[in-house]
Amino acid sequence: MAESATPIDQAPDLATILAARERIRSFVRRTPVLSSPALDALCGARLVFKCESLQEIGAFKARGASNAVLSLSDAEAARGVVTHSSGNHGAALAWAAARRGIPAWVVMPSTAAAVKQQAVRQFGATVRHSDPGVDSREKVCAAVQAETGATLIHPYNDWRVIAGQGTAALELLEDAPELDAVIAPVGGGGLVSGTAIAAKSLAPSIKVYGAEPAGADDAFQSLRAGRIVPQTDPRTIADGLRSSLGDRTFAVIRTRVDAIATASEEAIVRAMRLLWERLRLVIEPSGAVPLACLLENKLPVERLRVGIILSGGNVDLDRLPWQDATA
Amino acid sequence: MAESATPIDQAPDLATILAARERIRSFVRRTPVLSSPALDALCGARLVFKCESLQEIGAFKARGASNAVLSLSDAEAARGVVTHSSGNHGAALAWAAARRGIPAWVVMPSTAAAVKQQAVRQFGATVRHSDPGVDSREKVCAAVQAETGATLIHPYNDWRVIAGQGTAALELLEDAPELDAVIAPVGGGGLVSGTAIAAKSLAPSIKVYGAEPAGADDAFQSLRAGRIVPQTDPRTIADGLRSSLGDRTFAVIRTRVDAIATASEEAIVRAMRLLWERLRLVIEPSGAVPLACLLENKLPVERLRVGIILSGGNVDLDRLPWQDATA
Numbered sequence: 001m002a003e004s005a006t007p008i009d010q011a012p013d014l015a016t017i018l019a020a021r022e023r024i025r026s027f028v029r030r031t032p033v034l035s036s037p038a039l040d041a042l043c044g045a046r047l048v049f050k051c052e053s054l055q056e057i058g059a060f061k062a063r064g065a066s067n068a069v070l071s072l073s074d075a076e077a078a079r080g081v082v083t084h085s086s087g088n089h090g091a092a093l094a095w096a097a098a099r100r101g102i103p104a105w106v107v108m109p110s111t112a113a114a115v116k117q118q119a120v121r122q123f124g125a126t127v128r129h130s131d132p133g134v135d136s137r138e139k140v141c142a143a144v145q146a147e148t149g150a151t152l153i154h155p156y157n158d159w160r161v162i163a164g165q166g167t168a169a170l171e172l173l174e175d176a177p178e179l180d181a182v183i184a185p186v187g188g189g190g191l192v193s194g195t196a197i198a199a200k201s202l203a204p205s206i207k208v209y210g211a212e213p214a215g216a217d218d219a220f221q222s223l224r225a226g227r228i229v230p231q232t233d234p235r236t237i238a239d240g241l242r243s244s245l246g247d248r249t250f251a252v253i254r255t256r257v258d259a260i261a262t263a264s265e266e267a268i269v270r271a272m273r274l275l276w277e278r279l280r281l282v283i284e285p286s287g288a289v290p291l292a293c294l295l296e297n298k299l300p301v302e303r304l305r306v307g308i309i310l311s312g313g314n315v316d317l318d319r320l321p322w323q324d325a326t327a
Numbered sequence: 328m329a330e331s332a333t334p335i336d337q338a339p340d341l342a343t344i345l346a347a348r349e350r351i352r353s354f355v356r357r358t359p360v361l362s363s364p365a366l367d368a369l370c371g372a373r374l375v376f377k378c379e380s381l382q383e384i385g386a387f388k389a390r391g392a393s394n395a396v397l398s399l400s401d402a403e404a405a406r407g408v409v410t411h412s413s414g415n416h417g418a419a420l421a422w423a424a425a426r427r428g429i430p431a432w433v434v435m436p437s438t439a440a441a442v443k444q445q446a447v448r449q450f451g452a453t454v455r456h457s458d459p460g461v462d463s464r465e466k467v468c469a470a471v472q473a474e475t476g477a478t479l480i481h482p483y484n485d486w487r488v489i490a491g492q493g494t495a496a497l498e499l500l501e502d503a504p505e506l507d508a509v510i511a512p513v514g515g516g517g518l519v520s521g522t523a524i525a526a527k528s529l530a531p532s533i534k535v536y537g538a539e540p541a542g543a544d545d546a547f548q549s550l551r552a553g554r555i556v557p558q559t560d561p562r563t564i565a566d567g568l569r570s571s572l573g574d575r576t577f578a579v580i581r582t583r584v585d586a587i588a589t590a591s592e593e594a595i596v597r598a599m600r601l602l603w604e605r606l607r608l609v610i611e612p613s614g615a616v617p618l619a620c621l622l623e624n625k626l627p628v629e630r631l632r633v634g635i636i637l638s639g640g641n642v643d644l645d646r647l648p649w650q651d652a653t654a
Contacts (some may be wrong), residue, residue, distance in 0.1 A: 032359040032381070034381060036383070037383070038449075053607045054359070054361060054606070054607060056363070056364070058607050122365075273644060276609050276644055277644060279381070280380045280381060280385050280608060280609040280610075280640030280641075281607060281608065281609065282603050282607040282608065282609060283607075313607030314607075317600060317603055317604060317647070317649070318649075318650070320644070320647075322644070322645075323645070323650075
C-alpha cells in the first residue's frame with residue numbers, strides 16, 4: 001500500500017489526485033450534483049452544486065481523511081492516527097480509521113460541545129482533551145504520538161489530505177465539464193487547494209475562487225499581504241472556517257487560486273436558508289459561504305457556469321441561525 | 328404525442344411505466360439513492376432511500392404531473408390543465424405546464440397558506456379559490472374546465488399520474504436491484520400504486536408496503552373493510568397524507584400492496600429529525616412516515632433490504648415540529 005500512496009513531501013498533481021480517487025473509491029460516495037433555476041435567477045449565473053454534505057459523515061472531509069488513512073503502510077496503520085479537530089475532520093478521521101480497522105485519537109478542547117465529542121466516539125476513536133489554545137493542542141498531539149506511534153494527520157496542512165479533497169472537483173468536472181469557475185469555502189485551505197490543483201489541471205482556463213466569512217478573512221488578508229496572516233479572534237457562524245492557513249495550503253492558494261471573496265454574516269445565513277429551501281439540503285453555515293459571496297456580488301461570474309462545493313451539512317437542528325434573535 | 332401517451336382508461340403495466348419514464352426524462356431528475364449505517368442500526372434492516380425531495384419542485388409529484396402533461400395531444404395541451412391541490416401536486420402541475428409552455432389553473436381554498444399559493448403562481452399558473460369542502464373544490468374545477476377546455480389532472484386518481492409516480496420505483500430498483508421490500512407513504516395512493524405496479528413487475532417476490540399516519544389511516548381502514556373508507560377529520564402533521572383514496576388507487580392497493588402500516592405523530596417527528604441529521608436532507612413530515620413505521624416496528628422487515636421513497640422536502644423552515652411545544 002505504501003508504494004502507491006500519496007507522497008507526504010510534495011504537492012499533489014493531477015495524477016496524484018486521480019490515484020487518490022481510486023484509493024478512496026470504496027470509502028467515499030460519489031456525491032450528486034444539483035442545480036436550481038431559482039438560485040440561478042437570484043445570482044445571475046448558472047450554478048451547479050457538488051453535494052459533499054451527502055457523504056456518510058456529512059462533509060468532504062471524508063475524502064482527505066480516507067486518502068491519508070489509506071496511504072499509510074500496514075505497519076504505520078497498525079499504530080493508528082491522531083489529529084486535532086473538534087469539527088468535521090476529527091469525525092472524518094475517526095470514521096476512516098474505523099473503516100480501515102485501526103485506532104484513532106482525536107485531540108479537542110475539554111470545552112468542546114458534547115455532540116462533537118460524541119461524533120468522534122461513535123466511530124470508536126479516543127478523545128484526548130487539551131486546553132483551548134494551539135500550544136496545548138499540539139502538545140497533547142505530540143504526547144499521543146510519542147506514546148502510541150500514531151501518525152499525525154493534520155486537518156489541512158498535509159498533502160495526502162489535500163489530494164483527497166481534490167477528488168471532489170474531479171467528480172464535479174466530470175459531471176459538469178463546461179464550468180467557467182469553481183468556488184470552495186476556505187478555512188485552513190485544504191479543500192480550495194485540492195480543488196485548484198484538480199480543476200486547473202483538467203481545465204487550465206477555469207477560475208478557482210475561495211470564499212470566506214468577512215469575520216474570518218485570513219486567507220483574503222494573507223493573499224494580499226503575500227504571507228500567512230494568522231486568523232485571530234474569528235467572528236463568524238461558519239465554525240468550519242475559523243482556522244488559519246498552513247504553509248502548504250498557502251503555497252497552493254497563492255499560485256493557483258484566482259481570488260478570495262468574503263461574505264457578511266447576514267449573507268451567510270440567507271444563503272444557508274436558500275440552500276435548505278431550494279435544494280432541500282441541510283447545509284452548515286460554512287457550506288453556504290460561496291453562495292453568500294454570489295448573493296453579495298463579490299465575484300465576477302455574471303452569466304457564467306459556476307460550480308460550488310457544498311462542503312458539509314452538520315448542523316445543530318435545535319438552533320437554526322434564522323431563528324436566532326441576532327440573525 | 329397522443330398515440331404513445333399513457334392510456335387514461337386502464338391501469339398501467341410495466342411497459343406503460345417504462346414509456347412514461349422515457350416521456351418525462353427531460354423534465355425530471357434521476358434522484359440519488361442514499362443510505363445510512365446509523366439508520367440501519369436503529370431499524371435493524373438495510374435501508375436505501377430514494378431521494379425524491381431532490382426533484383426541482385421538491386417532490387415525486389413532478390413525475391406524475393409531467394407524465395400527464397406530456398401525454399396530452401397538442402390540441403388538448405393548448406387548452407391547458409386544471410387541478411385541485413394546495414400541496415405538492417398543484418405546484419408540480421404548474422411547473423410541468425410551464426415546462427411545456429401551456430396554461431394551468433390550480434384550485435385551492437381561499438384559506439390556503441400564502442406560501443402555497445405562491446408556490447403555484449411562481450410558475451405562472453392561475454390560482455382559483457374555492458371553499459374548503461370537496462364539493463366547492465370540484466365545482467370550481469368544473470367551472471374552469473367549462474370555461475377554458477382545460478384537462479383535469481387529478482392529483483392521484485388518474486392512470487397517467489400513477490404511471491408517472493411509478494417511475495421512481497423503476498429507478499430505485501435499477502440502483503438497488505436486490506431489495507426485499509419497498510415502502511411508500513400513502514395519501515391518495517398515487518405513489519404507492521405506481522410503486523407497487525413497477526416493483527412487482529420487475530421483482531415479483533418483492534413486498535410493497537404503504538405507510539400512513541395513524542391520525543389519517545383511511546388506506547389501512549379501507550384495506551381492512553374491502554371498500555374505500557373516506558378520510559374524515561385527519562389529524563396529522565403529515566399534510567401530504569390527509570386525502571382519501573380514489574377508486575383507481577384503491578383497486579391497485581387492494582391487489583398489489585401487501586400491507587399498510589401506521590405511525591404515531593411522535594414517531595413521524597422523530598423520523599423526520601433523524602433523516603435531517605443522518606442523511607442531511609430536508610424531508611417533510613409526509614416523507615418521514617415510512618421510516619416512522621420502521622422505528623415503531625410496524626412492518627416485518629428485520630434484517631431485510633428495504634427501499635424507502637422519500638417523497639418530498641417542502642417544509643416551513645420557520646417552524647420545525649421538534650421545536651413546537653406539542654412535539
